[in-house]
Amino acid sequence: MAGLHLRLLPLFLALLSAIAIKGSKAYSRTLPPPKLQRLTHLHFYFHDTVSGEKTTAVRVAEAAGTNSSATLFGMVVIADNPLTEGPTMGSKMLGRAQGMYASADMNDFGLLMAFNLVFTEEKFNGSTVSLFGRNPILSAVREMPIVGGTGVFRFAKGYAQAKTYTFDRVSGNAVVEYNVYVWH
Ligand SMILES: *[C@@H]1O[C@H](CO)[C@@H](O)[C@H](O)[C@H]1NC(C)=O
Ligand SMILES: *[C@@H]1O[C@H](CO)[C@@H](O)[C@H](O)[C@H]1NC(C)=O
Numbered sequence: 001m002a003g004l005h006l007r008l009l010p011l012f013l014a015l016l017s018a019i020a021i022k023g024s025k026a027y028s029r030t031l032p033p034p035k036l037q038r039l040t041h042l043h044f045y046f047h048d049t050v051s052g053e054k055t056t057a058v059r060v061a062e063a064a065g066t067n068s069s070a071t072l073f074g075m076v077v078i079a080d081n082p083l084t085e086g087p088t089m090g091s092k093m094l095g096r097a098q099g100m101y102a103s104a105d106m107n108d109f110g111l112l113m114a115f116n117l118v119f120t121e122e123k124f125n126g127s128t129v130s131l132f133g134r135n136p137i138l139s140a141v142r143e144m145p146i147v148g149g150t151g152v153f154r155f156a157k158g159y160a161q162a163k164t165y166t167f168d169r170v171s172g173n174a175v176v177e178y179n180v181y182v183w184h
Helices: 002-022
Strands: 039-048 057-061 076-084 093-103 111-119 128-135 142-150 157-167 174-183
Touching: 039 093, 039 157, 076 111, 128 157, 128 174, 142 174
Parallel strands: none
Antiparallel strands: 039 076, 039 174, 057 076, 076 093, 093 111, 111 128, 128 142, 142 157, 157 174
């Protein structure tokens, strides 16, 4: 008799949890996986303007030794950088890269990048992709993870490849070409 009860226990628990799920206040429930997944390739130019009239990237913090460090270790920059279709600012505006980068490598130039890519054009308008990773800016191609997204890019995963297009040593301004592959 007790054995029968024990065997019925899982059934009873399943029934209980089914009832709990039906209630509107269920804490969690399991849904079927999303049906459509796509790989989207995005290509654009990122304008990092640190000086001049239209500055969009500002240094907000530094350590006592940052300016004497060969890699500007400890520098923190907040940016709201335009993303355009072509390399010039006159080309079509696709969105903004909003976030920060910080010099986090004492020996080589290596930035910690934390950005939301906020798209404003066509089917991606209002959708975002979150990029977080290490950017060794002197390397020809830098790869950084895409760790999430919103809107069209919900559940996003992927990677970004960044390549410096122009860098002005005097102003410090840079245009960087991005190829982003997003699975979403
Ligand atoms: C470090 O350099 C930056 C940029 O040239 C400057 O704005 C800042 O005042 C300097 N900081 C110190 C502590 O000298
Ligand atoms: C993008 O969406 C915003 C807010 O819904 C809207 O105001 C804007 O006109 C849209 N832009 C384009 C290019 O469709």
